[in-house]
Structures are given as C-alpha cells and as structure tokens.
Amino acid sequence: MDLTIKWHELINKAWNDRKSLQESNEFDSWRVFHGYTEGAKGVVIEKFGMMAIVEYKDDIRDDLAVIKDALLQHFPFTLILAKGNQSIRIPLKDRMFALHGDLSCAPAFAQEYGVNYSLLPDSMHNCGLYLDARPVRKWLANNSSGRRVLNLFSFTGSLGVAALKGGAKEAVHLDKSKDLLPRIQASYEKNGLDYGTRSFIKGDIYKHLPKAIKNKQKFDGIILDPPPKVYKSPYSEHQPKGQDFSRLVNMCSKLLNTKGWLICLFHSFDATWEFLDSHIIESSSNTLKVTEHFTSECDFPDENNDRKLRVSIFEKI
Numbered sequence: 301m302d303l304t305i306k307w308h309e310l311i312n313k314a315w316n317d318r319k320s321l322q323e324s325n326e327f328d329s330w331r332v333f334h335g336y337t338e339g340a341k342g343v344v345i346e347k348f349g350m351m352a353i354v355e356y357k358d359d360i361r362d363d364l365a366v367i368k369d370a371l372l373q374h375f376p377f378t379l380i381l382a383k384g385n386q387s388i389r390i391p392l393k394d395r396m397f398a399l400h401g402d403l404s405c406a407p408a409f410a411q412e413y414g415v416n417y418s419l420l421p422d423s424m425h426n427c428g429l430y431l432d433a434r435p436v437r438k439w440l441a442n443n444s445s446g447r448r449v450l451n452l453f454s455f456t457g458s459l460g461v462a463a464l465k466g467g468a469k470e471a472v473h474l475d476k477s478k479d480l481l482p483r484i485q486a487s488y489e490k491n492g493l494d495y496g497t498r499s500f501i502k503g504d505i506y507k508h509l510p511k512a513i514k515n516k517q518k519f520d521g522i523i524l525d526p527p528p529k530v531y532k533s534p535y536s537e538h539q540p541k542g543q544d545f546s547r548l549v550n551m552c553s554k555l556l557n558t559k560g561w562l563i564c565l566f567h568s569f570d571a572t573w574e575f576l577d578s579h580i581i582e583s584s585s586n587t588l589k590v591t592e593h594f595t596s597e598c599d600f601p602d603e604n605n606d607r608k609l610r611v612s613i614f615e616k617i
C-alpha cells in the first residue's frame with residue numbers, strides 16, 4: 301500500500317467539495333474524485349447512480365480496499381468497480397473486478413436533467429457518458445429546438461440524445477465504431493424517442509463529410525467533439541494534428557445553415573482558449589463568430605481553466 305496517500309482524507313475532502321452536485325437532485329452521476337488535482341495523479345473515481353468506478357493508471361491495487369471503505373462511508377454504493385488501465389502490465393481479469401457488490405447490480409442508464417443515457421459499466425474504456433460534458437448536454441437541451449443536428453464522433457450518441465430531448469427535429473449521429481448502434485438505440489428507447497433508419501451513420505468522418513457537402517446537406521447545429529488525437533484516415537491524404545480542427549471545421553462550416561451553431565469541445569491543454577477560437581474562425585474562412593464559452597464543472601476542479609474541458613459555441617454568419 302502507498303502509505304503516502306491518505307485515501308480517507310482525500311476522498312472525504314473531494315466528497316465535501318461536491319455538495320452542490322449531491323444536493324441538486326438533477327443528475328445521479330458525477331466525478332467523485334479527480335486525482336490529477338486532488339492528490340493522487342493516476343486515479344479518478346466516478347459515480348453513476350448506485351455504482352462507483354475507480355479507474356487507476358498507477359498500480360494502487362493494494363489501496364483498493366481502503367478506497368472502497370472511504371467511498372462507502374459517504375454513499376451506500378451497491379457496486380464499486382475497479383478498472384485498471386492497460387498501461388499497468390497485468391492481465392485484464394486482475395485489473396477489472398468488483399471491489400464491492402456484484403456486476404449484476406450495475407445500472408443500465410445514468411440520469412441527468414430528465415434524460416436517460418445508456419451505460420456499459422464493464423467496458424474497458426469510458427462506460428458511455430463523459431461526465432465533464434454535462435454542461436454541454438444541458439446547453440444542447442436548451443438550444444436545439446426545431447433544429448436539424450449533426451453529432452460528429454458521436455460515440456454512444458449522448459450529445460445528440462440531449463439535443464433531441466431539447467426539441468431537435470432530427471439528430472444524425474456519425475461514428476466509425478460498429479459496436480455503438482445498440483447502445484445508441486437503448487438510449488432512444490428508454491427516452492421514448494423514435495429511432496429512424498438514418499439516425500446513425502457508421503463510417504469514417506473523412507469519407508462522409510465530403511459526401512454530405514457534395515449532396516448539399518445542411519444542418520442547423522453541428523456537434524464537433526473529436527478525440528484528443530485524430531488518426532490518419534484511409535479516406536484522406538492529410539495527416540491530422542491533434543483534434544484536426546482545421547480540416548474538420550472547414551468541412552462543417554459548409555454544412556451549416558446561416559444562424560446555425562457549431563459547438564466545439566477542446567480536449568488539448570497546449571493552447572489558450574483565444575488561440576483555439578481564432579483557429580476555428582480562420583478554418584471556417586471567417587464564416588463563424590463566437591457566441592458563448594463554458595468549461596467542465598466543479599467535479600473537475602482545476603485552478604487553470606486551460607486544463608479543463610473548454611467548450612466554445614460559434615454561429616454561422
């Protein structure tokens with residue numbers, strides 16, 4: 301056990317710092333412990349309903365029992381899952397297991413602002429809902445009424461589902477992973493949304509966006525949330541850098557109606573917000589202007605805003 305980490309103290313403080321989230325009653329999921337700034341760099345703990353997931357990049361297996369006790373002192377979790385990152389070179393079965401309770405008690409959905417989002421708790425990667433994007437889902441629910449929305453890099457479709465629950469007339473999700481369809485469909489069904497045959501396009505963005513431009517497709521809102529590192533596509537000659545906003549925004553701006561919005565999620569920490577905004581505007585050939593800014597909330601504490609998830613909203617001029 302790493303005796304230098306005082307888990308009870310750290311988790312106690314983190315729990316108390318999130319009182320506003322616990323009292324809000326508007327969602328059942330948040331980040332309980334953000335190790336990067338709260339005292340244990342390689343560890344994050346997230347709550348989804350009655351389940352907690354302890355994710356670790358450092359080998360803290362000897363500390364897990366103490367972490368479990370500290371969590372149970374604050375909340376009657378029915379399941380606490382330990383998920384070790386693959387960077388810890390041990391077999392999968394020794395990295396991921398239930399510390400408390402049984403996987404059969406895992407929740408199938410998270411609830412947030414009256415919307416249900418499907419979860420796959422024992423997935424080796426994110427279980428389906430990125431908690432730092434909670435304010436993005438809230439924004440979408442408030443700004444999508446009557447709009448046709450394109451959700452790029454959709455993953456489980458949570459951002460598009462938020463837009464639909466906010467009155468979007470259509471959401472089109474695009475992602476290259478074939479495993480996502482049943483997870484998107486589960487969220488539609490649970491929220492009483494109609495799943496149309498064209499709701500999900502499984503494919504590469506660098507293949508489908510040029511095609512959509514050629515077919516003169518138009519949207520009133522585009523969600524652009526590329527992963528921190530976009531890989532080279534077999535459908536494009538160019539070598540993407542980071543989130544590849546220059547190429548992606550260039551294409552998105554051609555698909556947006558006047559007064560349509562583009563929402564960009566910035567995951568890299570190596571540039572100022574100002575720089576990122578002007579990069580987006582330039583990539584759109586000055587057809588966009590910034591209208592709003594926000595970051596992740598108090599469950600991702602960081603004194604430096606440039607190290608939080610930064611979100612910018614642009615409008616097509």
Ligand SMILES: C[S@@+](CC[C@H](N)C(=O)[O-])C[C@H]1O[C@@H](n2cnc3c(N)ncnc32)[C@H](O)[C@@H]1O
Pocket residue numbers: 428429430433452453454455456457458459474475476477503504505506525526527530531533
């Ligand atoms: C970080 S997740 C996006 C999170 C999502 N916006 C959300 O809020 O849940 C990144 C997704 O991008 C997809 N992806 C990566 N490269 C892609 C590409 N070239 N074309 C289509 N999808 C891609 C991956 O399959 C993955 O699901």
